[in-house]
Amino acid sequence: xxxxxxxxxxxxxxxxxxxxxxxxxxxxxxxxxxxxxxxxxxxxxxxxxxxxxxxxxxxxxxxxxxxxx
Numbered sequence: 001x002x003x004x005x006x007x008x009x010x011x012x013x014x015x016x017x018x019x020x021x022x023x024x025x026x027x028x029x030x031x032x033x034x035x036x037x038x039x040x041x042x043x044x045x046x047x048x049x050x051x052x053x054x055x056x057x058x059x060x061x062x063x064x065x066x067x068x069x
Contacts, residue, residue, distance in 0.1 A: 001044070002022075003018040009051070012049070016031060
C-alpha cells in the first residue's frame, strides 16, 4: 500500500523496484495477490496495468470523518 501511495500511478515493475529499495521482499505472485486483495477492498484502483490509491470523494470523506474518528 505504501509503495502505491508514494508512486501514484505505477505498474508492477515500479512497485517491485520500490519495494526492493525499501528492503521488502515480495515475489511477483505475492505482489499480484496483494494488489488483487487491495483492489477488492477498494483501497486501490487499477487502470490498465497501472495502480493508484483510490481517491476519497467529498461525501465519503465527510462520512468517514464523522464515524471513524
